Amino acid sequence: MKVLIVEDDPLHRSYLHEAVNAALPECDTVIEAENGTVGEKLARDHKSAHIVMDLQMANRNGIEAARTIWKERPETRILFWSNYSDEAYVRGVSRIVPDGAAYGYVLKSASDERLKLALRSIFIESQCVIDREVRGLQQKSLGQTNGFTDSEYEILVDIALGLTDRAIAKRRGLSLRSVQNRLQQLYDKLDVYQSAGDDHEDGRFNLRARAVTVAFLRKLLNYSALERAEAELQEWLEGK
Amino acid sequence: MKVLIVEDDPLHRSYLHEAVNAALPECDTVIEAENGTVGEKLARDHKSAHIVMDLQMANRNGIEAARTIWKERPETRILFWSNYSDEAYVRGVSRIVPDGAAYGYVLKSASDERLKLALRSIFIESQCVIDREVRGLQQKSLGQTNGFTDSEYEILVDIALGLTDRAIAKRRGLSLRSVQNRLQQLYDKLDVYQSAGDDHEDGRFNLRARAVTVAFLRKLLNYSALERAEAELQEWLEGK
DNA sequence: CGCCGTCTTGCGTAAACCCGCAGCTTGTTG
DNA sequence: CAACAAGCTGCGGGTTTACGCAAGACGGCG
Structure with missing residues (x-):
């Protein structure tokens, strides 16, 4: 052996x-x-x-x-x-x-x-x-309990990569609005609103960027995941 | 000893x-x-x-x-x-x-x-x-050659944390426009435009999110830096 | 002192983003 | 089959970003 x-x-x-x-x-x-x-x-x-x-x-x-x-x-x-x-x-x-x-x-x-x-x-x-x-x-x-579904994870990765809504829609074969729906869903699960609105009108977060950071801090994302995702993205960009 | x-x-x-x-x-x-x-x-x-x-x-x-x-x-x-x-x-x-x-x-x-x-x-x-x-x-x-100045790095961290332009302005004591200037400067140095505009109208990037990712991939940021920055941010939020 | 480069700020605009509302398509269940 | 939950989509509009343009402010430097 x-x-x-x-x-x-x-x-x-x-x-x-x-x-x-x-x-x-x-x-x-x-x-x-x-x-x-x-x-x-x-x-x-x-x-x-x-x-x-x-x-x-x-x-x-x-x-x-x-x-x-x-x-x-x-x-x-x-x-x-x-x-x-x-x-x-x-x-x-x-x-x-x-x-x-x-x-x-x-x-x-x-x-x-x-x-x-x-x-x-x-x-x-x-x-x-x-x-x-x-x-x-x-x-x-x-399992879906409390965790993230694949589609949510997918979109998380996409915004982490820095794609626009439109680009995501094209990549995943969805409409613009659907992408945004998933985003809302993601923001919700990541609790991005929590600290966002709490002290009224003042220190708001940029939801999109905040979501990525929170995911990072929660180890939902890490360097190696990003690296892989980036490679896949480049590949996709090649194939038009 | x-x-x-x-x-x-x-x-x-x-x-x-x-x-x-x-x-x-x-x-x-x-x-x-x-x-x-x-x-x-x-x-x-x-x-x-x-x-x-x-x-x-x-x-x-x-x-x-x-x-x-x-x-x-x-x-x-x-x-x-x-x-x-x-x-x-x-x-x-x-x-x-x-x-x-x-x-x-x-x-x-x-x-x-x-x-x-x-x-x-x-x-x-x-x-x-x-x-x-x-x-x-x-x-x-x-040294400033090719690298990032402190103010650029600072703003990089701020958007990585997910702050809005307005919040950054308040935190750093700048006007909205100045914050945006620094952002442009940052985008420039990080080469975020490169792949963004190459096949023009189609697959554009969200500059803000993209900048953070690129910084990550270049090891300008990493988990521990984010963690520290997040702690500082929370501290600042306490002190109004 | 006048010239110049860097940094800051305000104004204005086009684009992107966030999201409520409502109509449709599915798959599931009683 | 009716009923219902879940997901996709278009529409509309309020907010935030990205950025060109131009007017000061500050600091060297010949």
């Missing part, structure tokens, strides 16, 4: 290496990659079926890498090992998991035990293991 | 601990804190004069912590050890350094040697040591 580790921090990488050795005696080879690009390449070359992947990496982040890896070989098992449980990451990951694939999401703050257990569960037992903290977000974000 | 380490990742913390031991034989005690709040407390209790500090920490980030520490004891020597060289961080740090204080900024990706050298230079020789990569940003951001 072979395991591929994709992680850009050398300290964490060697820690993972040790953890894999300890948790998986049946593993005879461990390969390491220090960023997403190298990770993809090694995964391809070695036909890796077992991968531990960091999410936030400078060169090419874990979500991107995982997507292409899964595209080529959907039965690959991937354990995401991340510092953060931002909703943006969770959403990003669950968006790309192939049907029925075994994967995991464990926080770096988890104990040794948790990590080792997760390694065995995913790689040996083909089970999905998702940290409690992450799980909470996932339910909220996918 | 005593050294205080403030760093939330246990792996990095123990790595630092070792590095300090190796580089500073004259150091007899090493104290550790796992977040900014604890760091401030320990610094106060131990009257620490030598601190190694991570920037990005969950509870209270390094810039906040350093600010209060320096406020109480400006001659404290602090080495910032960070994963990132975002302009937002660099700007944040150089904004709070007391006059003539010895401090350093070293990236986590630097070699063992670099780190140890920096430790000695700052703690023993009272010199400032700033990594090459970081230095570049610093010059750009403080």
Whole structure:
């Protein structure tokens, strides 16, 4: 059995290496990659079926890498090992998991035990293991309770990118008014009005910009999500 | 000699601990804190004069912590050890350094040697040591060449927070028009027009929102900067 | 001192944004 | 099938943005 580790921090990488050795005696080879690009390449070359992947990496982040890896070989098992449980990451990951694939999401703050257990569960037992903290977000974000629907999230990303209403309408195939409806809905859920109107006529917020900031502060968005969205946008702009 | 380490990742913390031991034989005690709040407390209790500090920490980030520490004891020597060289961080740090204080900024990706050298230079020789990569940003951001002036940066933060033009005017003591002037200036420097007008009538950007995103993608802004700015804003809102 | 560049401010306008109102299309449920 | 909730759309209008134009204000500098 072979395991591929994709992680850009050398300290964490060697820690993972040790953890894999300890948790998986049946593993005879461990390969390491220090960023997403190298990770993809090694995964391809070695036909890796077992991968531990960091999410936030400078060169090419874990979500991107995982997507292409899964595209080529959907039965690959991937354990995401991340510092953060931002909703943006969770959403990003669950968006790309192939049907029925075994994967995991464990926080770096988890104990040794948790990590080792997760390694065995995913790689040996083909089970999905998702940290409690992450799980909470996932339910909220996918179930509709209190969380955001896909269309709301979509529009959030669009205004975050700085598109005009009209541009969004064109991109998503909607009328201007529908876009604005969704915006209102978004503003509502993000509680942008709250502090806006409270001290009467004076210090009002620009709803559109405020919504983006609030989303950021709530970790609904983060740098990597923006980066991905921007790339998609550019792609769309190419295709007229 | 005593050294205080403030760093939330246990792996990095123990790595630092070792590095300090190796580089500073004259150091007899090493104290550790796992977040900014604890760091401030320990610094106060131990009257620490030598601190190694991570920037990005969950509870209270390094810039906040350093600010209060320096406020109480400006001659404290602090080495910032960070994963990132975002302009937002660099700007944040150089904004709070007391006059003539010895401090350093070293990236986590630097070699063992670099780190140890920096430790000695700052703690023993009272010199400032700033990594090459970081230095570049610093010059750009403080010198005016190509970079952003303080007033531009200020307004960038204000729109990022989601304030209206009017609110900004009030906050900064300017007229509406002046605020808008600065905005134009900002849009200009951020190159927001570029992709905006290229295929003219079709896919235009919302300049205000776009500017914020571009700033984010260029690391002019980041989460921690936003967080700080938001706190300041709330404070200002209190004081009417 | 007069000239010039930078910064500020007011006026005015076209465009974009926010949103209430109301008519339509769907899918769901009793 | 009627009833109802949910989403899309057009219309209309009040507010905010973006920005050209032009008139001061302030600070060097020859």
